[in-house]
Amino acid sequence: MTTGVSVSKRIGTNADRVGLGAMLVAALCLVALGAKWVSGAASSLVLLLLLLVLIGVLVLALRGGPEARRLLAPYGLLKPGMLWLALFFLAPVWSLLRISLSTKPSRFSVDYNFTWAFQNYSNAFKDFGTQFQHAFVYAAIATVLTVLIGYPLAYVIAFRGGKYKNILLGMVIIPFFTSYLIRTIAWSTILADRGFVVRAFDKVGLVQALEWMHIMDNGKLLNTPAAVIGGLTYNFLPFMLLPIYVSLEKIDTNLVNAAGDLYSSATRAFRKVVLPLSIPGVFAGTLLTFIPAAGDFVNAQFLGNPNTTMIGNSIQDQFLKQNNYPVASAMSAVLMFSIASLVLIYTKIFGTEDLA
Amino acid sequence: MGESAITKNVIELDHISKTYGDFVAVHDANFSIATGEFFAMLGPSGCGKTTTLKMIAGFEQPTSGRVMLDGVDVSSIPPYKRNVNTVFQQYALFPHMTVFDNVAFGPRSKKIDEKKIKTSVMEMLEIVRLAEFANRKPTQLSGGQQQRVALARALVNYPSALLLDEPLAALDLKLREAMQIELKRIQREVGISFIFVTHDQGEALTMSDRIAVMSQGHVEQIGTPEEIYRTPSSLFVAGFIGSANLLPGIVQSRDGDDVVVKLRVGTTVRASAKGAPFSVGDKVSVMLRPERIKPAATVEVEGRGIEGLLTDLVFQGATARLIVRLDDGTEMTCLADSSASMPQIAPGKRIAMTWESECGFVLAGWPDKAGATTTDIDHIESTL
Structure with a gap:
C-alpha cells in the first residue's frame, strides 16, 4: 500500500493543479453538453465524466488533509460561477456563433447546416x-x-x-x-x-x-x-x-x-x-x-x-x-x-x- | 526688535462666540496672536478649540464678535479669500494629484506664473525635505511624509498665519516627537505664525510660545507654558496641564501674598496666592506639583509639609514615584530624585512630604474628586 499512500500524497501537494484541471474539464463538459457538441450515448458519457470529476475532487478534498483542502479551496469557490458561465454563457455564445455561420436547408426547416455562411x-x-x-x-x-x-x-x-x-x-x-x-x-x-x-x-x-x-x-x-x-x-x-x-x-x-x-x-x-x-x-x-x-x-x-x-x-x-x-x-x-x-x-x- | 514687532497682531479675536442651537461651542473668546508666534489652543475634545480654528479659517462664521486678520475684519469673508491656510487633521491631501501638484494647488488657484510656481514649490519641498518625492502620489508616502506635504502645501502660499488642526494626532509616538521638532524648525525658518490645536498638553508645552487652555467653550487661561504650569488660573488648568496634587482646605488667614490654609486632612500649610483676593473661610485647594515635593522623615518647617503613609514606591530611572496616602484617604504623588538616598523610606512607613515656600499654589474651589488629579491621561493614551 506504500505506493498508494505516496501517490495520494503527491496528489495532495499538487491539489491546486488537480483543482484547476478538474474545473476546466468540468466546464468543458458543460459547454459540450450545452452547445450540443455531442449527442446520444456520447452525451451520457460526457455527463458521466463530469460527475466523476466533481466526485473525484470532492473525495480528494475530504481525504487529502488540510493542505490539500487549502489548495483546493479557491477552485472550489470559483467552480459554481465558472460552471454557471460555461453552461449559460459559453455554450450559448458558441451556439450563437455557429448558427450565425449556418444556412437553413429550406424555408420551413428547423435545422441548420453549418456552412461557413459569412x-x-x-x-x-x-x-x-x-x-x-x-x-x-x-x-x-x-x-x-x-x-x-x-x-x-x-x-x-x-x-x-x-x-x-x-x-x-x-x-x-x-x-x-x-x-x-x-x-x-x-x-x-x-x-x-x-x-x-x-x-x-x-x-x-x-x-x-x-x-x-x-x-x-x-x-x-x-x-x-x-x-x-x-x-x-x-x-x-x-x-x-x-x-x-x-x-x-x-x-x-x-x-x-x-x-x-x-x-x-x-x-x-x-x-x-x-x-x-x-x-x-x-x-x-x-x-x-x-x-x-x-x-x-x-x-x-x-x-x-x-x-x-x-x-x-x-x-x-x-x-x-x-x-x-x-x-x-x-x-x-x-x-x-x-x-x-x-x-x-x-x-x-x-x-x-x-x-x- | 522694535516694540512694534512684538505688539503687531496677525489675528485678533474680538469677543467671538459660536452657538449651535442651545449648544455653546465657543463663548466670548477674546485674544490676539502675534506675528511669528507659535500659539497653541489646548483642551479636551469638545472644548471649542477646533471651532475657534474653523472660525479663523472661515469654515465657520461666528455667531457674534469679529475675526480680525492683519487688522481687517474678515468675519464674513469666505475661506478662499482669507490669507490663512490650514493643515487638516487627516491632511486632506488630494489623492489624484502628485505631491508637486498638491503643493502647487494654492499658487495655481492664485494664477501665479507657472515658472515661479515651480521654483517656490520645489523650494518648499526642500524645506520639508521631500524634494525627491515630488512625483509620488500621497498614498505612496508614509504618515509623517504626508504630514509634511500638507505643511508644504499650506506654507507655499506664505499665509499670514498657518492653522494646524491636531496635525500630529494621526502619527505614532516616535514620529510625533520627531515632527514636533520638525514643526518648530520649519516655523522658525518661515517665520509665519502657527496656530496649533491639540488635546495633548505635552505637545503644547514643548512647542508653543503661548498657550490658550480651553474648556467647555471658555478660554480658561492664556499664557506662556511656564506661566500656565506654575500659576494655573483654575483647578481645571492645574489638573489638565501636567500632574498636580490638589489638596482641599479652607483659608485660615492671610499673610501678604501667602495664605494659611487648613487642609481637610487637618494639617495647616502656607501657600502662595499671587495676590488673588481670598478671604478667610474661602474653600480653596493647594496645588503641589509632584516633582516639587521632597520626601523626608518629618516636617521640619511649620506649614511646609504634610505627613502620610507611603503606600508605593516605583523606581523610574532618573526619578522615583512615591504614592502617599494622607490620613483622610487622599492619595498624593511625589516624584523624587532617585539618586538621593532615602534610607528610612520604604512602603508601609509613615513619611513626611516637604516643599519650599514658593511651591504651594492656592486655587479657588475644591476639586470634584477630592485629592490628587495626577494622571496625565493623554500621555497614557498615546503610549498605549
Whole structure:
C-alpha cells in the first residue's frame, strides 16, 4: 500500500493543479453538453465524466488533509460561477456563433447546416445598417443625457442630502420597483398625442420650437426619435446615478474645504477636486447605461415608429417573427463585438486605473 | 526688535462666540496672536478649540464678535479669500494629484506664473525635505511624509498665519516627537505664525510660545507654558496641564501674598496666592506639583509639609514615584530624585512630604474628586 499512500500524497501537494484541471474539464463538459457538441450515448458519457470529476475532487478534498483542502479551496469557490458561465454563457455564445455561420436547408426547416455562411454577416450589415446606427446613436445620446441629469442629482444627494440622503435616493430608485415594460408603456401614455404634455406644449406655444429642434414631429411627441431617447434616458437613469453617487459620497468633504482654503472658488474646487475624483463613477455609469441601452428594444417598440427601430428590435423580429436564426445570430454577434470593441476603446481613452 | 514687532497682531479675536442651537461651542473668546508666534489652543475634545480654528479659517462664521486678520475684519469673508491656510487633521491631501501638484494647488488657484510656481514649490519641498518625492502620489508616502506635504502645501502660499488642526494626532509616538521638532524648525525658518490645536498638553508645552487652555467653550487661561504650569488660573488648568496634587482646605488667614490654609486632612500649610483676593473661610485647594515635593522623615518647617503613609514606591530611572496616602484617604504623588538616598523610606512607613515656600499654589474651589488629579491621561493614551 506504500505506493498508494505516496501517490495520494503527491496528489495532495499538487491539489491546486488537480483543482484547476478538474474545473476546466468540468466546464468543458458543460459547454459540450450545452452547445450540443455531442449527442446520444456520447452525451451520457460526457455527463458521466463530469460527475466523476466533481466526485473525484470532492473525495480528494475530504481525504487529502488540510493542505490539500487549502489548495483546493479557491477552485472550489470559483467552480459554481465558472460552471454557471460555461453552461449559460459559453455554450450559448458558441451556439450563437455557429448558427450565425449556418444556412437553413429550406424555408420551413428547423435545422441548420453549418456552412461557413459569412453572407449572413454581410446581409446583416446591408439590411440593418440603419438599425445599428440608431442603436448606437440613441444609446450614446441617452448616455450623455443620463450623465447630464444624473450627475447634478447625485451631487445634490451626496453633498446636500444630509439626513434626507436615503429618502432622496429612495425616491429615485422606488419607481424602478415596477416593471420596466409598465414604466415604458406609462411613458407612451404621458407622451400621447392628446396627453397633457403635448397639450401643455401646444398651449404655451412651444410646439414650433420643439419641431425645429427635431424633438416633436408633426405636432406629435410620441413615436419620435426623441421619445425613444427620452425613454432610454429615463429607464437607465439609476444605472448612471448610483455609481456616480457612490463615488461622490466617498469624497472627504475636507478635500473640498482644503481646496477652498487654498484659494479655490467653489467652481475651481469642483473642477479640480470633486470632478476628477468622481470620474470613476461616471465611467462605470456610462458602461452600465450604454451597453444595455444599445441592445434595448422595448423603448423603440413602445415609444418609437417604424423609422426609429433599433437593432434590438430587428434581432427580436428576425428571431421570433421571421424565424431567421442565422441572420439574427449574425446581428447579435455583430452587436456583441461592436459593443465590446467600443467599450475597449473607451476604456483605453478614459481608463481610470490611475484614480484609485 | 522694535516694540512694534512684538505688539503687531496677525489675528485678533474680538469677543467671538459660536452657538449651535442651545449648544455653546465657543463663548466670548477674546485674544490676539502675534506675528511669528507659535500659539497653541489646548483642551479636551469638545472644548471649542477646533471651532475657534474653523472660525479663523472661515469654515465657520461666528455667531457674534469679529475675526480680525492683519487688522481687517474678515468675519464674513469666505475661506478662499482669507490669507490663512490650514493643515487638516487627516491632511486632506488630494489623492489624484502628485505631491508637486498638491503643493502647487494654492499658487495655481492664485494664477501665479507657472515658472515661479515651480521654483517656490520645489523650494518648499526642500524645506520639508521631500524634494525627491515630488512625483509620488500621497498614498505612496508614509504618515509623517504626508504630514509634511500638507505643511508644504499650506506654507507655499506664505499665509499670514498657518492653522494646524491636531496635525500630529494621526502619527505614532516616535514620529510625533520627531515632527514636533520638525514643526518648530520649519516655523522658525518661515517665520509665519502657527496656530496649533491639540488635546495633548505635552505637545503644547514643548512647542508653543503661548498657550490658550480651553474648556467647555471658555478660554480658561492664556499664557506662556511656564506661566500656565506654575500659576494655573483654575483647578481645571492645574489638573489638565501636567500632574498636580490638589489638596482641599479652607483659608485660615492671610499673610501678604501667602495664605494659611487648613487642609481637610487637618494639617495647616502656607501657600502662595499671587495676590488673588481670598478671604478667610474661602474653600480653596493647594496645588503641589509632584516633582516639587521632597520626601523626608518629618516636617521640619511649620506649614511646609504634610505627613502620610507611603503606600508605593516605583523606581523610574532618573526619578522615583512615591504614592502617599494622607490620613483622610487622599492619595498624593511625589516624584523624587532617585539618586538621593532615602534610607528610612520604604512602603508601609509613615513619611513626611516637604516643599519650599514658593511651591504651594492656592486655587479657588475644591476639586470634584477630592485629592490628587495626577494622571496625565493623554500621555497614557498615546503610549498605549
